[in-house]
Amino acid sequence: xxxxxxxxxxxxxxxxxxxxxxxxxxxxxxxxxxxxxxxxxxxxxxxxxxxxxxxxxxxxxxxxxxxxxxxxxxxxxxxxxxxxxxxxxxxxxxxxxxxxxxxxxxxxxxxxxxxxxxxxxxxxxxxxxxxxxxxxxxxxxxxxxxxxxxxxxxxxxxxxxxxxxxxxxxxxxxxxxxxxxxxxxxxx
Numbered sequence: 741x742x743x744x745x746x747x748x749x750x751x752x753x754x755x756x757x758x759x760x761x762x763x764x765x766x767x768x769x770x771x772x773x774x775x776x777x778x779x780x781x782x783x784x785x786x787x788x789x790x791x792x793x794x795x796x797x798x799x800x801x802x803x804x805x806x807x808x809x810x811x812x813x814x815x816x817x818x819x820x821x822x823x824x825x826x827x828x829x830x831x832x833x834x835x836x837x838x839x840x841x842x843x844x845x846x847x848x849x850x851x852x853x854x855x856x857x858x859x860x861x862x863x864x865x866x867x868x869x870x871x872x873x874x875x876x877x878x879x880x881x882x883x884x885x886x887x888x889x890x891x892x893x894x895x896x897x898x899x900x901x902x903x904x905x906x907x908x909x910x911x912x913x914x915x916x917x918x919x920x921x922x923x924x925x926x927x928x
Contacts, residue, residue: 742869742873743864743868743871743873743874744876744877745877746868746877747860747861747865747873747874747875747877748877748878748881749881750819750857750864750881751789751857751861751878751881752882752884753909753912753913754819754856755882755886756905756906757823757902757909758852758855758856758857759827759828759851759855760784760848760852760886761886761889761897762827762889762894762897762898763833763844763847764777764781764844764848764886764890765889765890765893765897765898766833767780767833767840767843768891768893770834771839774890777840777841777844778844778883778887778890779841779844779845780840780841780842780843780844780847780848781848781887781890782879782883782886782887784845784846784847784848784849784852785879785882785886786883787849788853788858789858789861789876789878789879789882791858792858792861792862792865792878793861793872793874793875794865794871794875795862795866796862796863796865796866796867796874797865797866797871799811800865800871803866806924806925806926808867809867809920809923810920811866811867812863812864812920812924813918813921813922813924814917814921815859815860815862815863815864815917816860816863816913816916816920817913817921818859818917819860819910819913819917820910820911820912820913820914820915820917821910821914822855823906823909823910823913824907824910826903831847833847852882857878857882861874861875861878864878
């Protein structure tokens with residue numbers, strides 16, 4: 741639970757405002773096959789977060805506990821800083837002719853690869869004792885957000901006032917990251 745819940749909460753908060761959820765809504769509207777898009781996004785997120793957690797598991801043994809905590813602080817700060825600019829969806833994948841599952845799987849995997857949610861999952865996996873739980877918590881959160889976006893569609897998903905919430909979540913990530921980093925550096 742030490743890694744499952746933090747990974748779930750952090751990724752849930754980050755994914756609400758990130759492009760993979762919007763791409764999920766776009767693809768659901770385009771294909772009209774919500775189950776296919778959901779399956780594709782689920783596989784993409786499971787693969788991506790498994791890779792992130794594996795990276796954290798590889799890094800962790802060579803790091804001191806303070807270094808692992810500092811990595812987590814840096815990931816939280818990066819997640820906060822990454823949330824201040826308005827996220828844009830660079831490509832709607834309109835030219836892809838591969839079907840709902842394959843387009844969602846490849847498009848979301850490529851879009852999400854190395855994003856702030858995966859960096860958070862890597863850092864939480866390195867910080868905690870169970871990288872598989874970090875991957876699981878992160879994947880479940882990302883899949884849940886993506887599934888809601890699929891059900892709502894692009895218009896409803898993007899129609900609510902996101903800016904104040906996005907800025908509040910970004911500030912929360914920055915404050916938490918600064919607190920963790922200061923403690924890791926033993927400055928406070």
